[in-house]
Every structure is written in structure tokens, then in C-alpha cells.
Amino acid sequence: xxxxxxxxxxxxxxxxxxxxxxxxxxxxxxxxxxxxxxxxxxxxxxxxxxxxxxxxxxxxxxxxxxxxxxxxxxxxxxxxxxxxxxxxxxxxxxxxxxxxxxxxxxxxxxxxxxxxxxxxxxxxxxxxxxxxxxxxxxxxxxxxxxxxxxxxxxxxxxxxxxxxxxxxxxxxxxxxxxxxxxxxxxxxxxxxxxxxxxxxxxxxxxxxxxxxxxxxxxxxxxxxxxxxxxxxxxxxxxxxxxxxxxxxxxxxxxxxxxxxxxxxxxxxxxxxxxxxxxxxxxxxxxxxxxxxxxxxxxxxxxxxxxxxxxxxxxxxxxxxxxxxxxxx
Ligand code: 13P
Ligand code: SF4
Numbered sequence: 001x002x003x004x005x006x007x008x009x010x011x012x013x014x015x016x017x018x019x020x021x022x023x024x025x026x027x028x029x030x031x032x033x034x035x036x037x038x039x040x041x042x043x044x045x046x047x048x049x050x051x052x053x054x055x056x057x058x059x060x061x062x063x064x065x066x067x068x069x070x071x072x073x074x075x076x077x078x079x080x081x082x083x084x085x086x087x088x089x090x091x092x093x094x095x096x097x098x099x100x101x102x103x104x105x106x107x108x109x110x111x112x113x114x115x116x117x118x119x120x121x122x123x124x125x126x127x128x129x130x131x132x133x134x135x136x137x138x139x140x141x142x143x144x145x146x147x148x149x150x151x152x153x154x155x156x157x158x159x160x161x162x163x164x165x166x167x168x169x170x171x172x173x174x175x176x177x178x179x180x181x182x183x184x185x186x187x188x189x190x191x192x193x194x195x196x197x198x199x200x201x202x203x204x205x206x207x208x209x210x211x212x213x214x215x216x217x218x219x220x221x222x223x224x225x226x227x228x229x230x231x232x233x234x235x236x237x238x239x240x241x242x243x244x245x246x247x248x249x250x251x252x253x254x255x256x257x258x259x260x261x262x263x264x265x266x267x268x269x270x271x272x273x274x275x276x277x278x279x280x281x282x283x284x285x286x287x288x289x290x291x292x293x294x295x296x297x298x299x300x301x302x303x304x305x306x307x308x309x310x311x312x313x314x315x316x317x318x319x320x321x322x323x324x325x326x327x328x
Contacts, residue, residue: 031067038250092295103182104161133316187212191270210247
């Protein structure tokens with residue numbers, strides 16, 4: 001039982017058992033709770049659907065619920081609103097941002113696009129709706145290679161905002177794309193040296209790497225792919241395998257469900273100025289972890305914070321997202 005206990009003397013709220021209270025609100029509001037794999041375990045356990053960025057977008061487009069409660073970060077909830085503009089979209093903590101999305105401010109990105117008028121603009125879905133409105137195709141790490149391969153070979157391409165994902169796609173497709181200089185603060189700091197040491201200490205362990213990591217870290221991976229792809233590798237692998245996980249640790253909750261007898265070793269991060277591989281918590285996304293079960297309950301009870309978007313932005317941002325969903 002997880003309780004919400006009032007912390008002010010004058011509060012008229014009594015203790016609330018959060019899980020049944022959330023389930024009751026869900027029925028009353030005709031709501032669906034969508035959660036990303038990086039959410040805390042308690043949120044994953046109460047969600048109706050857990051997925052990677054692509055599957056969450058698909059689910060947000062398909063649902064017949066009146067209210068979408070998005071347990072992820074701001075750009076994901078915005079994407080849900082763009083795809084379902086007449087639905088109420090709630091985000092438990094409005095400050096749950098993303099360093100990648102923030103690395104592409106709309107004005108600066110527009111200037112970059114305007115300076116390259118012959119280029120098609122392909123953006124990772126980790127962007128604000130305003131940047132999506134300047135985009136021809138959105139991609140996620142699940143379908144970026146497929147989307148780029150679907151474009152005519154002579155077409156010049158801008159790829160943003162993640163330079164590491166862009167570099168991975170460039171290598172996988174052989175396409176020479178112009179990359180925006182953004183990065184994910186979580187995946188950028190995994191320590192190549194500490195992972196190599198872990199590999200030596202655990203011969204036979206399979207290394208699972210998200211493509212938001214820099215090239216030298218990706219090169220250590222037995223499997224490189226989106227959260228869904230990494231989870232599939234575990235589900236289809238030997239049941240007693242050992243894995244070195246090089247992405248946000250929230251994914252381990254579902255990996256353990258998929259392979260209860262397997263061993264999961266979380267790859268450590270390095271922090272500039274400190275010893276290599278010294279930080280075992282810096283690989284946790286501070287934005288994803290802003291959402292808690294308490295905030296989820298309160299946002300449903302108060303129907304706030306809610307996502308609102310300008311109609312013109314919704315109209316323009318919808319085009320690249322729908323193209324992405326249609327391709328793969
Ligand atoms: P995927 O779940 O699509 O792999 O994305 C990872 C991520 O960083 C989401 O912010
Ligand atoms: Fe953004 Fe990185 Fe956190 Fe994903 S893990 S939400 S890309 S900061």
C-alpha cells in the first residue's frame with residue numbers, strides 16, 4: 001500500500017491509498033495512463049501501457065479514452081496532444097523536460113533550417129512541438145534508420161537534435177547528413193572505460209546500448225537500439241544470461257519481468273572532473289524521475305497540469321509525426 005499523507009495541518013485530505021485511488025479516478029475520467037520505460041517502477045505498475053517513444057505515440061493516436069495521462073517527459077505529452085488535440089492530456093510534473101529537446105531552441109533551429117534551404121529536416125521525436133512544426137519527418141531510435149533509408153539517396157538531410165543518434169544513423173545508412181549539436185545528458189556520460197572493465201570482470205555478459213550514447217560506447221554494444229529493442233533482446237535471450245545495461249536504469253524493471261533469472265548490471269557513468277566510472281546515479285534521467293505516484297494521483301484528481309498547444313503549431317507538428325508513424 002502506498003499512501004499519500006497530507007503534510008499541512010489545515011489540509012482536508014485524509015490518507016489516500018494511491019494505487020486504488022488512481023484506478024478509481026481512471027474509471028471515472030475515462031482516462032488511459034501511458035508510461036515510458038524510464039518511469040519509476042510504481043508508475044510502470046499502475047500504467048495501462050508502457051512503451052518506447054514510437055509505441056507511446058501510436059497508442060496516443062489510437063486511444064478512445066477522453067483523458068491521456070502521460071507519465072514521461074514534456075515533449076512526449078506534447079506529441080500526444082498534437083496527435084489527439086481534442087483530448088485532455090495531463091503530465092504529472094510540468095517541469096519534466098529533456099536535455100535533448102532543450103538543446104534545440106526553436107529560433108536557433110529555424111535559423112539553421114533557413115540557412116540550408118535544400119535540406120529535408122529530420123528530427124528525433126525528442127524535440128518541442130515548435131521544432132516539430134519546422135520538421136519534415138520525425139523519427140525515434142526504433143525507426144530512424146528505416147525513415148532515412150526511405151528518403152531518395154540524393155536528398156540532402158538535416159538531422160537533429162541528437163548528434164550521437166545522428167552519427168549512429170549516418171553509420172548504419174551510409175548517408176552523409178548535417179547534424180545538429182544536441183545530446184542527452186544521461187546517455188552522453190556513460191563511461192567507456194568503466195564498461196570495458198565491467199566486460200572484463202563479466203566475460204560472456206551481453207552489452208545493451210542505447211544509440212543516444214557516443215560512438216566509442218556504442219561500439220562496445222552487442223545490441224544497439226531503442227528501449228523496446230533492448231527489452232526484446234532480453235526477452236529473446238537465454239534465461240540465465242548476464243547483461244550490462246547502458247541506458248537509463250528504469251528499463252530494468254521490465255527486463256527483470258521478461259527474464260527473472262537473468263542478471264542485470266547497470267553501467268556506471270563518468271562525471272567530468274571526477275574519476276572515470278565513479279557515478280552510479282548520474283545515469284538516472286532527472287526529468288523522467290520527476291514524476292512520482294503521488295504527482296500522478298494529484299494530477300488526475302486536479303486535472304492539472306494539462307498540456308495546451310497553439311492550434312497552428314499542432315497543425316504543422318502533426319505532419320512529421322504522422323509521416324513517422326506511417327513509415328514504421
Ligand atoms: P526510446 O524509448 O524511444 O528508445 O527513447 C529513449 C529516450 O531517451 C526517451 O527520452
Ligand atoms: Fe531526454 Fe535523455 Fe532524459 Fe530521454 S533520457 S528524456 S533523451 S534527458
